Amino acid sequence: MHVAGLTLAPFHAVRYQPRRVADLAAVTSPPYDVVVKPDGLHRLETAEPHNVVRLILPKGADHRAAARRLRHWRASGVLTADPRPGLYVYEQRRGPDTVLQRGLLGTLALTPPESGLVLPHEDVMPEVVAERAALTRATAANLEPLLLSYRGEPEGPAAHAVDAATEGEPLLATTTPNGIEHRIWAIHDPARQAAVNAELAHHRALIADGHHRWATARRLNEEHRGTPPWDRTLVLLVDTARFPLRVQAIHRVLPWLPPAAAVDRLAGAFRVRPIRATPLPDALETLRTTAGPAFLLAGQDEECWHLLDRPAPELIERTVPHDRPPLWRGLDATVLHAVLLNGLWRPRPEDTGPTNPRYLHDAPSALAQARQSGGSAVLLRPVAEATVRQLAEAGVTMPQKSTSFGPKPASGLVLRDLSDEAEGPIADET
Structure with a gap:
């Protein structure tokens, strides 16, 4: 044709x-x-x-x-x-x-x-x-x-x-x-x-x-x-x-998983650093300037964030598919889905409440829904448009709800x- x-x-x-x-x-x-x-x-x-x-x-x-x-x-x-x-x-x-x-x-x-x-x-x-x-x-x-x-x-x-x-x-x-x-x-x-x-x-x-x-x-x-x-x-x-x-991030809310349980299930797979008494814009700036895959985890405690970074290399090697280019394998959303949502944070029989992630386009709404549900908000960083276009032109798709263009x-x-x-x-x- x-x-x-x-x-x-x-x-x-x-x-x-x-x-x-x-x-x-x-x-x-x-x-x-x-x-x-x-x-x-x-x-x-x-x-x-x-x-x-x-x-x-x-x-x-x-x-x-x-x-x-x-x-x-x-x-x-x-x-x-x-x-x-x-x-x-x-x-x-x-x-x-x-x-x-x-x-x-x-x-x-x-x-x-x-x-x-x-x-x-x-x-x-x-x-x-x-x-x-x-x-x-x-x-x-x-x-x-x-x-x-x-x-x-x-x-x-x-x-x-x-x-x-x-x-x-x-x-x-x-x-x-x-x-x-x-x-x-x-x-x-x-x-x-x-x-x-x-x-x-x-x-x-x-x-x-x-x-x-x-x-x-x-x-x-x-x-x-x-x-x-x-x-x-x-x-x-x-x-x-x-x-x-403009490219912005899309955040996740995990209604079945409170932050304390999310941290416990990491079991050393990521470095976890608490950030206390920090306004949301400052916490997001800390996330923005963190090297490598990283996320902010938050929930009921409005005074404390958890910064997750430095995932264990052997965990990345084992869980992230190898059939995509390195640029894709290093995306925050790739690591989040492959390592956490489909792995360490997958819903368990003892978990209560909805077991599907929710996708929110702004951080305050994600935080509000996490606190209302008793679960966790996972805040992400935006992906550069050049990265999006480079992957798209190579025929490589990013994980669902990776970007929000506007x-x-x-x-x-x-x-x-x-x-x-x-x-x-x-x-x-x-």
Whole structure:
């Protein structure tokens, strides 16, 4: 199969009608896997009756209810589709002078893995892919875009198209509670769309955020034998030569394992140093400057951290797979999963409570959940983007939930309803 390169196709953006919702910001949500449960989920559900979290995280994983809700919101005019298909420029800004990110929203062809055009850098959890596939199958919609990065051409057609679009009035603008302003413009000109794709054809993209959504889209594409509209999925493509992404860590919470038990089970496998009466930022700085694989362990005692480093070489040799390059074998997440989560800290019959790790994108939330559950928070360091890209280009994936790229697109600003494309032309926006 010959694949020419990346192609970003226009689509009918499905958007909230401002006159039908209390506030555009109130119907947005972080991506489904960033929403903190249960408190963050509850806040979003009660922020506005039409918050998109009711679609992306329906109660009880009731995917049919999410599908009915989406159809009802479409039929009642809460959500409407733009009558003309387009590519869209999405900007996130902090204040009048600081552009954090600009990228292109469109539908990307689901190229086969062997094409090397879309590079994953993390493993996925099969149960999450199955759940996301069930939701997408039921709703027949891309409810959230993936975040992809590529290195564009200075002053190239894509950069020109993005900047030219932002000179006009945006289709929508809102400011979320974190102070970030979100704005979106449309690119309807076919010539400009073609110029963008002429440049993209010479590039490949790295999945920055959305590995499970990508695996979900590929699964559904295979189920539909590559037929439209399932052969594409919604993405935000960011030129990181112009707008570098930030890479942050994703932390783990182990509800079944209190810190004292975690330290006991190490049995000398790591050096363990207590750090007492230290604020979280200082503790994280100590972790950042520690050489080699290292982690911060914390739990009920708010005054004491445990810094874990210097794993026993013979333990690393025995437990970390040898079929990957040294760069991968030395990753914090590799050591955490191979040595600890799948080994020394694996749940035992005497352990109580949930026995699956939880993944939190910010350290305070991880600490709060560890203390609430009586378990442990394991805080990690971010991985350099260059390391992520080097491994991805070599075809090597990192352990699941190793990185958090951002800023992430807000969910709820633009959706893609596959039925709009399957049914042909749609009525004008109401």
